[in-house]
Amino acid sequence: MLTSPLGRWASLTACAASLFIATASAGEMHPGSVPGEKATLVPNTQKFSCETRAFDLSQGLFCYTPNTIRKAYGIDGLINKGYTGKGRTIVIIDAFVSPSIASDLALFDTAFGIPAPPSLKIIAMPGTPAFDPTDANMVGWSGEIALDTQWAHAVAPGANIVFIGAKSANDEDLLAALNYALDNHLGDVVSMSFGESESFYGNPDGLDLLAAWTKAFTKAKANHVTLFASAGDWGATNPFDDEGDVLPFQNISWPASSPLITSVGGTNLFFGSATNADPNGKYQSEQVWNDGFGATGGGMSSLIDEPPFQTLFVGASVNKTLHKHRGIADVSYNGGVVGGVITFWQFGSGGPGAYLFGGTSAGSPQWAGIIADINQIRGRSMGYLNDRLYLLGGTGLLNNLFHDVRAGDNSFGGVDGYPATRGYDLPTGWGTPNFGILGTILADPYN
Numbered sequence: 001m002l003t004s005p006l007g008r009w010a011s012l013t014a015c016a017a018s019l020f021i022a023t024a025s026a027g028e029m030h031p032g033s034v035p036g037e038k039a040t041l042v043p044n045t046q047k048f049s050c051e052t053r054a055f056d057l058s059q060g061l062f063c064y065t066p067n068t069i070r071k072a073y074g075i076d077g078l079i080n081k082g083y084t085g086k087g088r089t090i091v092i093i094d095a096f097v098s099p100s101i102a103s104d105l106a107l108f109d110t111a112f113g114i115p116a117p118p119s120l121k122i123i124a125m126p127g128t129p130a131f132d133p134t135d136a137n138m139v140g141w142s143g144e145i146a147l148d149t150q151w152a153h154a155v156a157p158g159a160n161i162v163f164i165g166a167k168s169a170n171d172e173d174l175l176a177a178l179n180y181a182l183d184n185h186l187g188d189v190v191s192m193s194f195g196e197s198e199s200f201y202g203n204p205d206g207l208d209l210l211a212a213w214t215k216a217f218t219k220a221k222a223n224h225v226t227l228f229a230s231a232g233d234w235g236a237t238n239p240f241d242d243e244g245d246v247l248p249f250q251n252i253s254w255p256a257s258s259p260l261i262t263s264v265g266g267t268n269l270f271f272g273s274a275t276n277a278d279p280n281g282k283y284q285s286e287q288v289w290n291d292g293f294g295a296t297g298g299g300m301s302s303l304i305d306e307p308p309f310q311t312l313f314v315g316a317s318v319n320k321t322l323h324k325h326r327g328i329a330d331v332s333y334n335g336g337v338v339g340g341v342i343t344f345w346q347f348g349s350g351g352p353g354a355y356l357f358g359g360t361s362a363g364s365p366q367w368a369g370i371i372a373d374i375n376q377i378r379g380r381s382m383g384y385l386n387d388r389l390y391l392l393g394g395t396g397l398l399n400n401l402f403h404d405v406r407a408g409d410n411s412f413g414g415v416d417g418y419p420a421t422r423g424y425d426l427p428t429g430w431g432t433p434n435f436g437i438l439g440t441i442l443a444d445p446y447n
Contacts, residue, residue, distance in 0.1 A: 232297025235412025266335020313394025333363025
C-alpha cells in the first residue's frame with residue numbers, strides 16, 4: 001500500500017563494520033522513537049490536516065489520534081466498558097528527564113479530551129543532569145519521553161503513571177532505574193522503549209551486563225510485573241553510531257531479545273476508507289512497518305537460546321529459521337511515521353507543538369496501557385506474559401483477538417529481513433490487538 005518510501009539510513013561496508021565490531025562494546029541504549037513532521041490544525045476545527053490524507057502519500061503523511069487508534073485495535077471496547085486501567089500503575093523508563101513531561105501531557109489531554117491521569121509521578125534517578133536543550137542526545141530522549149507518557153495514557157486513561165528518568169542512556173543507569181521500580185513496587189507493568197544491538201554484548205563485559213539485566217527481569221517475573229520493550233527501528237539490523245549507520249548483517253536488539261520481555265514490533269496501519277485515513281472510517285489493513293523512515297526490528301538472536309514457548313508454538317517453518325535461538329517480535333503495533341501518532345513535544349525541531357511520531361517505541365507503552373486495562377479486569381497483575389501469549393497463539397485462541405499481519409518484510413539498510421506470514425512471524429509476532437471486550441480472555445482468572 002505504501003508507494004513513496006523516503007530513504008533515511010545509510011549502510012556500511014563489511015570492512016568498516018568488522019573494524020567497528022572489533023572495538024565495540026555494550027553500554028549505550030538508543031531511544032526507539034522516530035519523529036516526523038510537525039502537524040497542523042485545520043483552521044476553526046480541532047482536527048489535524050493529516051487525519052484524512054490519502055494513503056498513497058499524494059497529500060503528505062497521514063496520521064492518527066487516540067480516538068482512531070482505540071477504534072483500530074478495539075481498545076475503545078475496553079474503555080467504553082470502564083476498563084481504563086483504573087487502580088493500576090504503568091512505569092515508563094527512559095534516559096534523562098524532560099522538563100515538559102507534565103505540560104506536554106496536559107496539552108495532549110486537552111487536545112483530545114482525555115482526563116488527566118489520576119497520578120503522574122516523575123522520578124529523576126540520583127545524578128541525573130539538568131536538562132540541556134542544546135544537547136541533541138537529551139532532546140532526542142525528550143521526544144521519546146513525550147511519546148511514551150502520552151500514548152500509554154491514551155490507551156489507559158485511568159491508570160497512574162510513574163516516569164523514571166535514568167541519569168544517562170548507559171546500560172548500568174537504565175538498569176538501576178528498572179531495579180528502583182521493582183524494589184519499590186512502583187507498578188505492575190513496565191515499558192522500556194530503547195535498545196541496542198546484541199552484537200555489542202558478545203564479550204565478557206557485555207555478557208556481564210546481560211546477566212545483570214536478566215537478574216532484574218527475573219525479579220520482575222517473580223513479582224508479577226509485566227515487561228515490554230520495543231523491537232527496534234532499523235529492520236533486521238541495528239545502528240552502530242548516532243548517525244543512523246547500520247551494521248551490514250542481521251542482528252536484533254536487547255533488551256527486546258530477552259525471553260523474559262514481551263517485545264513489540266511495528267506495523268504501518270491503514271484505518272479509514274479504502275484510499276484515505278479517516279477517524280470515522282474502519283480498519284483496512286496493516287503491513288510490516290517499513291516506510292523509509294525506519295522499519296521494525298525482528299529476527300533471530302545470536303546470544304539467547306530459543307525459549308520453550310517458541311519451540312512449542314511458533315511452527316516448523318519459524319523454528320527452522322530460528323536455529324534454536326530466541327526470535328522477536330512477540331507482538332506488534334502501529335509504528336510507522338507514515339501513519340504516525342500525534343504527540344505534543346516542547347523541544348521538536350520546528351518548535352513546540354504537535355508532531356507525527358513513529359517507531360516501535362510507540363507500541364511498547366501502548367501495550368503497557370492495554371495490560372493495565374486488563375489488570376483492572378483481573379483485579380491483579382497479568383505478570384509474565386510470554387508463556388500465556390504463545391500458548392493462546394499456538395492453540396488458535398488469539399485468532400479473533402489479534403490482527404494477523406501478512407504483508408511486507410523488514411529488510412532495511414541493505415540487510416535482508418524477514419517476511420510477514422500467516423500466524424506467527426518474526427517482524428510482527430502474533431500481530432496487533434483486536435480486543436474489544438474479547439480482550440477479557442487474556443484476563444482469565446484461572447490463569
